[in-house]
Amino acid sequence: MTNDYGVLLESGTNELEVVEFEVHGNHYGINVMKVKEIIQPMPITFIPHAHDHIEGIIQLRGEVLPVIDMAKVLGMPPSEKQSTDKYIVTEFNQQKVVFHVKNVTRIHRISWNDIEKPSEMYQGGNNQIIGVIKINGTMILLIDFEKIVVDINPHSGIHVDQIKSLGERERSEKQIIVAEDSPLLRKLIHDTLKEAGYDRVEFFENGQLAYEFLESTLEKKNTFEEVQLLVTDIEMPKMDGHHLTRRIKEHPVLKELPVIIFSSLITDELRHKGTGVGADAQVSKPEIARLVQHIDELAL
Numbered sequence: 458m459t460n461d462y463g464v465l466l467e468s469g470t471n472e473l474e475v476v477e478f479e480v481h482g483n484h485y486g487i488n489v490m491k492v493k494e495i496i497q498p499m500p501i502t503f504i505p506h507a508h509d510h511i512e513g514i515i516q517l518r519g520e521v522l523p524v525i526d527m528a529k530v531l532g533m534p535p536s537e538k539q540s541t542d543k544y545i546v547t548e549f550n551q552q553k554v555v556f557h558v559k560n561v562t563r564i565h566r567i568s569w570n571d572i573e574k575p576s577e578m579y580q581g582g583n584n585q586i587i588g589v590i591k592i593n594g595t596m597i598l599l600i601d602f603e604k605i606v607v608d609i610n611p612h613s614g615i616h617v618d619q620i621k622s623l624g625e626r627e628r629s630e631k632q633i634i635v636a637e638d639s640p641l642l643r644k645l646i647h648d649t650l651k652e653a654g655y656d657r658v659e660f661f662e663n664g665q666l667a668y669e670f671l672e673s674t675l676e677k678k679n680t681f682e683e684v685q686l687l688v689t690d691i692e693m694p695k696m697d698g699h700h701l702t703r704r705i706k707e708h709p710v711l712k713e714l715p716v717i718i719f720s721s722l723i724t725d726e727l728r729h730k731g732t733g734v735g736a737d738a739q740v741s742k743p744e745i746a747r748l749v750q751h752i753d754e755l756a757l
Contacts, residue, residue: 469703549721631685636667664696691720706735715755
């Protein structure tokens with residue numbers, strides 16, 4: 458399987474396609490935009506002293522890729538008959554990673570509105586579940602693959618120290634709003650933008666809340682001068698970043714607001730999706746210093 462599905466899905470419709478896979482009879486999902494291909498298991502080279510979740514490495518068409526055992530990630534025993542398992546080859550956060558799963562069943566096309574946010578009661582602080590999809594009596598759990606990779610390799614995440622490369626900074630009074638569903642990333646982005654001199658930053662956990670805030674601000678003032686820039690993730694329940702950008706750029710007044718898409722899904726293959734909905738800039742996580750440089754250039 459190659460990633461033709463995500464490319465064909467029109468940008469800004471607030472829909473996504475999810476690859477459903479199984480681990481020990483439980484059903485999980487990954488955004489098809491992250492998936493490069495699905496392959497049969499192949500010989501693995503063991504890496505001494507690697508993280509417990511890393512099975513080893515494989516060579517795929519000349520590239521050396523790490524293989525992550527999803528059974529171990531999810532706290533389950535290893536598969537009993539691995540010859541029938543599947544490898545999901547992914548690309549996000551500017552890196553390629555292979556995930557070892559039991560089986561890949563099908564692809565679902567759904568709306569971000571249909572994804573339920575996990576309850577805090579069962580989600581927990583270290584849980585990898587970011588959403589729940591109910592389809593034909595089956596619950597599919599959406600996995601936070603970025604968190605899995607950062608837990609294994611913390612250096613691959615966002616770090617405040619990256620701002621030091623930009624040199625001396627001045628404080629700014631410009632107001633920025635950020636749409637990001639991950640509490641951990643909201644905290645990291647807040648700390649990083651504060652270090653970069655941006656104190657007036659307001660966060661929303663999905664695109665719908667961010668858009669409602671912009672509309673309410675416009676209604677109160679009859680003009681729009683309160684916010685100087687919007688930063689948005691792509692993958693968010695209720696309203697994704699592409700749809701949010703499209704709504705803003707089609708609005709007669711809000712269209713002047715600069716929008717930066719900051720997402721793990723910014724790749725050469727998928728960049729056209731953000732361009733198609735009118736984004737002013739697109740930055741791949743975890744390049745927070747580049748994000749700040751674009752904010753400096755675009756904030757009204």
